[in-house]
Amino acid sequence: MTFQLDDRFEWFLEQFGEPQNSIAVDNSTLGAYKGVLPNRLLEYWQEYGFCRFKDGLFWIVNPSDYHESMNTWLKGTGVLDLDSFHVIAITGFGSLLLWGKKTGQSWRIDIIDSQLFFKRSDEKRILSEGEDVSLKGFFGVISPENVDLEDIDTDEPIFEQAITKFGPLKENEMFAFEPAPFLGGKQTIKTLSKVDFFIQSEILANMGQREIMDIKSLAKKAFGK
Template sequence: MNTTFELDEDFEWFLEQFGSPTFSQSVTSETIKKFQGKLPDRLLAYWQEYGFCGFKNGLFWVVNPDDYEGVLEAWLGDTEIVEQDAYYVIARSAFGELYLWGANNGFKYIIDTTNGWVIEKKGDKKNIAKGNMDDAIQLFFYLKRPEPLDIKDPEEKPLFEQCKIMHKPLAYDEMYAFEPALFLGGEPKLENTNKVNIFAHLSMLASFGQKELLDKDGLIQKAFG
């Protein structure tokens, strides 16, 4: 890989929305080499330049896929999804929403762990087949916005900043969780939140076995009934 980093317009736009990383840990050359050919070179270039990092004090994170292998297995190991492509968690939100990248399909799935949903996206199979994997990952970051990453309480007030004040900012391995989980009847209220270890918590949520696989139409039906 070329070690000279040049900022592209798409990631520059992402940084305009999210600011510079508020947390960063460097990525080893061994990790970079491990994912060469599996993930876009452009993503690996972001890793080299910014590290595995958090933005907006933990609202959005670019993560090491190795750390999420166990969580991914817990959520998708009994589905056909893992047979269709090699998937990796490349990013996540403060509330444990996971963003999956497939070696052949690109950005194909979101795991909304708070609701127990595995959401199927359009993906980038045609783009990647043409050798445009870097364009696909740049688009992923270009389309990200802070507001949809937050969760609102019943009064439509965003919870992230409230959680940050009550529970302190997140570390790399932490998330804000609802107790009980929303798919178990919990409500998205500040008094129902806690700061937990993301790996232990997401594995526990998967163990309830209540995940639903949703495409675009299924998601719309969930939102509007």
């Protein structure tokens, strides 16, 4: 069947540009995730492959590559008991975006902050309209501004500055602050480094208690209300 671009993913491409460094997805991988992840996601995989956007600001990834890292961060938190999760995308700052079979794109792991962030459950929409609709909704609202970070000294976005300083991210690479913010470091271009994602993830996972956050608790932490 010929791939037909939907308006939500078209909007996503308008925001992030064309895919880069695409890796074709083989039939065995597609078969392994059929019925596990939304059919529409598998169609995106077939059309675009596993790939990066904007020099590594956002990646559509093979969930199996990040399954162990996801489990390491979620182990002992109770989150794994809530749904069946897989990593469907990551950001250039090492955030893992999870897809839940029942709840959709409801959780995110921010490794540089040692935070598990609960956005919201999309269970009602999945039950009434299907998981493909929920998935398209996720791609229809995400933007570069959503996944970039701001320098706390200048209030300016960091990622383009990082690309100028270090060059585009390769597969398995991320930008990280050293030391990490949850260990007392500053979120600024001055403390930024390009590192191996898997090494950094393992190191940070062993350094602190995970903080479980939602929109209300994030606002309270930021503004004290």
